[in-house]
Amino acid sequence: MVKRILQEIKEYKLAAIMTPVFMVLEVAMEMLIPLLIADLVDKGVEQGNLTEIYSIGGQMLICALIGLFGGIMGAILGSKASAGLAKNLRKKMFENIQTFSFENIDKFSTAGLVTRLTTDVTNVQNAFIMVLRMGFRAPVTVAVAMILSFKINVRLASVYLVAMIVLLTVMGFVMAKARPLFDTLFKKYDALNASVQENITGMRVVKAYVREQFEKKKFTDGSHGIYKAATSAEKMVAFTMPFMNVVVYTCIILISWFGAKFIVLDGTLTTGELLSLFSYCMNILFSLMFFAMIFIMITMSIASMQRIYEVLEEKSTITNPENPVYEVKDGSIKFKDVVFGYNKTADRPVLDHVNLEIKSGETIGVLGGTGSAKSTLVSMISRLYDVNEGEVIVGGRNVKDYDVETIRNEVSVVLQNNVLFSGTIAENLRWGDKNATDEEVKHAAKLACADEFIEKFPDGYNTHIEQGGTNVSGGQRQRLCIARALLKKPKILILDDSTSAVDTATDAKIRKAFREEIPNTTKLIIAQRINSVMDADRIIVMDDGKIDDFGSHDELLARNQIYREIFEQQTGAGSGDFDKVDEEGGKDNA
Template structure:
């Protein structure tokens, strides 16, 4: 886990090595200064040697200057190394997430991934800087000061040793207890980010239903949870500071008292006592810094595990050793395909699917909500892998293709249309970055988008807000269709992508597809039978199975589900989620009753006239 993270240091290795070296140099200079100070007092002031005071004083100034330079250089390189480490870590996580299949992404929430890329990486950045600087400086300072103190007077210095052992044991239990709270805190950030994301993305719904107070309460609860956990953790950690200061002052009193007696008995000089007091502060302050490093590391352990989960997650979709880069044609074959989103699912979403679709065919796909229409087409572009059976495109199993090559030839307009902030042209060129303006306009004409784009003051340079919030649902759908067409795919999949388009425009789009791209295989998922009735063949899905497959006329004659829905829709309403049989008859009776009531009202008005 740690080794995986350290790989992200990369080009900042030199800065990472230079930081602790400068910290060691700073420690050596700090350790030298009290020793020189003792020499000034004992050999200079007490002996009345002004020359010795000047010489040793000059050495002290030089040592202080070198220590200052080393401290500044260590801080600079430490900041560079930690910030660079965090930058590389974010980039690696983001790039790794791009390789995830839909199945991998389903394991993480959006809010959880955002927290890992922000809060968790920041925790690691701070911990890494503390390790490079304080984790080197504190032990080195404590060891050097201890050696110098024992060199001066081993008897008095044993006080430091006892204090360090006692404090070390106490700090171990404090940190161990606080770590549990910190591990609970960071997952709570996921809940907080989820609350913010949900509220901001659905702000129109929140305001439409006047739910601001409820959303505020939800956010406050998530924020309060983080507050409560951090208060408990900090209440444990905060004991560290007063305990440390109590120990420091106790050591100073003991050394002053015992040292004064030793001076009187000539067993210790005044300069040596001053050095011991200085080393006392060095030793105990180093221990305090070391304790804060351990606290920071304990806080970051939860973040390390969460980040490692992302970096160690491997995509369940891999390119074969010798991938096929050329898709021969747009033919599609399903052979005894079963599919489940989770391997341990009790029942598959798709069950024993067998299909033969010829290249260039237009295939309609209809069925009720939850009948697995989208799951079926997701297997064509290998957004998911089948659980059992095989899917063939162009006569080859989709697992044999290079995934990028396959997806470039299978263009999908998803059910949830997404546009990105930028101009219309920039959004269209997601389909083909090198597309000329004329090609973009041709694709928009096919998708019936050119008409409304020309009405914009800036035309194709009109700015699209994030998520396409400044265009209507139908306009967004048509832009997404045009974007997909720019890829010039062999297979085009429209996943209910004209639901917000009026019937006349829907007909124009289908007619343009039939006339302009006859060689492209088109899979059209729809709820309206009018959107697919002129397709070459139509698939009727029911609970993950193919209930019918044929032309419009064949299904009307042979498929009960298709016929009932067709009749209900042509009579003025109904779709695949509408109950059939008695419910349809009841609706027909209601409509007949309404018509008779209206006829009676008209006749009464005529009589009154």
């Protein structure tokens, strides 16, 4: 896991290598200064030798300046390496996410991916710079200081050794206990992010139903959950610092006590050497304190690294074959005994042994109640999902034989949730074809009846669209999405309930334009309004993941009870809602 993440250091490898080098240089200078202090006291101050004082003082100044240079360069290069690692991790994760199928996205959730790209990467970045700087500095400081301390006085240096063993044991215990707590904390971050995202996206609905208080309580509960998880984790690691302070001051007291005894009674230690030991004591123990900070950061980052690693290593469930086909012959579609379920362990599949054949250029209507798998059915055509069993054939070839980008370019899908991106109307439409001319953009808008309102805007096609298209109405958003899909000039066009917010007159104009302008394009229109599909060549009636019937309007009206009841409701005194069939005593379509 760590190896895989460190692969993303790439062009910042030299900075990452040089950071510890400069940190070691800084440590080396710091370790020399206590030795020089001992000589300064013993040879200069106590002997009253000004020449020695000036000489040794000059050496100390040079060491300090070199150490300062090493520290500055280590900080600069460490920051560059850690920020570079974070940049590359985000880039690599984002690139891999772009390859994900809908199934992969469902596995992680949108909010979870956002947290991994932001909070988790930041945790790893902070831990990495700590490891590069303090992670190398602290062990080298401890090792060199211990060697020099033992060289001065073995008995006093043994005090450091015992303290170090105690501290490392305690830190290992805390790390083992804290890691599961941080795992729980990050999962709660995911949940809170999901709640915030849902609230902001659906803000209009929240206000329409006066649910602000409910959402506030929901957020407060989620935030309190993070508070509790963070408190539990921090309580565990917070114990480390006070414990270290106790050890540090205990060492200072013991060194003072025994050092004074060795100087006064035994004469085995000089005043300068005792000062050096104090310096090394502080270096060792403060390095261990820094090491404690590192292990806290690492404890947090291990959970984050695992979450990042999962995204980096996730392979799309939809991949290209070894020798992909790069041309779709036509818009014919065939389902051969297709079985599909979002959850492969579920008792019943979402699509249950579906057989279907559609000729190229046909206009096909799709009707069905909520949960009847209408959207799932059409998702198989462009490989948004792959079937569990059976085959989906487009243009005479199994969709799995095609290059993924090729099949998706030839199948334009206008989903139920119409999404526009921040930018101008023209920029949004050119998602369908980035090289489209102004005339082609306007023609696509005209087919989708979007030109009617675009030209009324002061800036026309240069009108800025807010993120999500919040500054245009639902019907306008739908028409823009249809125009964007038409600009691809696809062999298959799928409208997944994409005219539900459009009035019936405009809906009729759009369907008329389809018949006249793109007769060779296969069109699948999912709708709740029977008027939107009754003039289609044939109509599919979906029921509980199966095709209940398939035929023309007249054929279905004559033989299919579900279709006849819908027709009578929507053209007579009914409410016009397909799902009302269940409430009126018709067949259960949910």
